[in-house]
Amino acid sequence: MNKAISSLLAISLFLASLQCQAQEYGKLDGTYAIKSATLIDPPSNEKKDRIVMIIKGNAAKDMYDEIPAKAKKSKCDAEMLLKIAGNLACTKESNFYTCNVAILLRTGETASALVC
Incomplete structure (x- = not known):
């Protein structure tokens, strides 16, 4: 299995694990x-050379909530909070x-x- 597919699978499994306890898989909203x-x-x-994914809605909220990093004010928008985990960046406005x-x-x- 190539690494791009492995990464997409890992992200999908991560998103699914957020809702797996008592729920089924959720809908993934976004663009690429x-x-x-x-x-x-x-x-x-x-x-x-890359696929850029922008995830929105409930999946993005679940990811934002589960990232252990402390939220910081975004340099892009004073009203926006930012959490980063590696190359994953989630915002809340x-x-x-x-x-x-x-x-x-x-x-x-x-x-x-x-x-x-």
């Missing part, structure tokens, strides 16, 4: 894009949660997908 290392305005010759992570398609390793 195949991107290059420069996430915003990349040079035209930069190779697309009012009652809206979002988590961002990238997976390098060649190795399956994660990379940061946090941008302001």
Whole structure:
């Protein structure tokens, strides 16, 4: 099994484990894009080498709540709180949660997908 699929499976299992105690799997809301290392305005010759996933809704809230790091004020928005675990970044603004992570398609390793 290649590492990208392994990473996606690991993330899915993590999300499922958050709800497994007395619940079934939850719906995963979000978006994705195949991107290059420069996430915003990349040079035209930069190779697309990662999938960037933006997870929203209940899954993002569950992830945010379970990340043991202390929430910090985001440098991007004074009203936003940020928790980071490795390359996984989750934010909370009012009652809206979002988590961002990238997976390098060649190795399956994660990379940061946090941008302001």
